[in-house]
Amino acid sequence: MEERTPAGKTKFSAGGTTFIVDDRFSYIKKIGQGAYGVVVAANDSKAGGKVGIKKIPNAFEDLIDAKRILREIKLLGFFDHENIISLLDVQLPPSRTGYNDIYIVTDLMETDLHRVVYSRQDLSDDHIQYFMYQVLRGLLYMHSANVIHRDLKPSNLLVNKNCDLKICDLGLARGYDRETENLTEYVVTRWYRAPEVILNSSMYTKQIDVWSCGCVFAELIGRAPLFPGDDYLDQVQRVIGVLGTPTADDMHFIGNPAARRFISKLPKREKMKWSTLYPKANPVALDLLDKMLVFNPEKRWNVEQCLAHPYFQDLHNADEEPVASEPFDWSFDNFEPTKEILQSMVYEEALKFHPQR
Structure with missing residues (x-):
């Protein structure tokens, strides 16, 4: 029997990959596939407009890759510049640890x-x-x-x-x-x-x-x-x-x-x-x-x-030609990664976009 989609979520498939994201997003089309995952274009009913959603499946299988993904989320969350892709949302995982997939929402570029x-x-x-x-x-x-x-x-x-x-x-x-x-x-x-x-x-x-x-x-x-x-x-x-x-x-x-x-x-x-x-x-x-x-x-x-x-x-x-108001704080980067630590750190980043949870 197929799992039920959790309340407040929507489910769609793109290029053989299943996405489960907040129901404010509706699927338009698949736009890319890279080493880290599949990217789709979607409508965002809350913000109004189109976004890109990247799903990174089994994100914590390789700890070095997972640390890179965390680093990218932290950097994109810090940067605020027209010529750098904007991080609009990190979907909140179902729990602090024990999950596998990461969903990152950014500007949609063609x-x-x-x-x-x-x-x-x-x-x-x-x-x-x-x-x-x-x-x-x-x-x-x-x-x-x-x-x-x-x-x-x-x-x-x-x-x-x-x-x-x-x-x-x-x-x-x-x-x-x-x-x-x-x-x-x-x-x-x-x-x-x-x-x-x-x-x-x-x-x-x-x-x-x-x-x-x-x-x-x-x-x-x-x-x-x-x-x-x-x-x-x-x-x-x-x-x-x-x-x-x-x-x-x-x-x-x-x-x-x-x-x-x-x-x-x-x-x-x-x-x-x-x-x-x-x-x-x-x-x-x-x-x-x-x-x-x-x-x-x-x-x-x-x-x-x-x-x-x-x-x-x-x-x-x-x-x-704006410059950053302060240097990026790299101190978070100095740790020996484990699956649980990385899952918890990504969860913390997602909480910044979902403070009500």
Whole structure:
């Protein structure tokens, strides 16, 4: 016999996944499926308007993944910015512990930049400029809150038909002034990784996000990834193939002697001209790209410098580029996860949206 849907709840199926959510939500369609779960579009009768609901089934099977999900919920609950996806609700689990699924409700966005890049849609320089401006504007806020995203790539940049853009997927984000035992654990899809990340340097700064941004920028201009490495050695070779062999000075940040030796043994390469790679691109765009894709993180521009670049002269207005009122408090993150602790912490986050329970 089929279980009865609890009072105040509604049940629907999307792509073989059953959703049980508050009855204020009515199903429209499935819009995506990722490593963590299924996302649907729904109407919200209470707030009026459409939302995205992500179901993460069996969320606590892998404790590291579950901790990432908790981190994302905490971060999205803290952030308040037009260019970062908004957390609208975390569905209240049936009990503090002992449950398996998490439902996260956010703004509904129609597509992502990966789909846009590989669509037939024409992308003008104005489009690219507006997309990149919004990414950097969202990053400025994030960095001001002491958060590095660490996994920026086209599929993590959501867009609507009117070209509004929001950054999502913050499960890998980190604070950058914390002593972390293993900052390197699975950072950034390889093609968007900064050299210091690939080469396992301990020097992680906000500039790793600027590098990833530069890779996204190049992909928008060229409609293809700039450094699609097959493995991390191939990745390094592709970067050097475009940027040229780094000088000894530009390699001092690489703490790993084997990595330095590997690079010094590669055939010497000259830097390619961006205008040769992208002959049709706006030269002002290529000048900015050149400041973002710099091998040495100490010489790479930061987000503030990028926003003030002439490429954004029609968009940039420091008064309309808000920063966080305070840094994000990472102290919650320092615990050894167990299923019960994580379930209880997610429950606490859900209570913020359901205080009447």
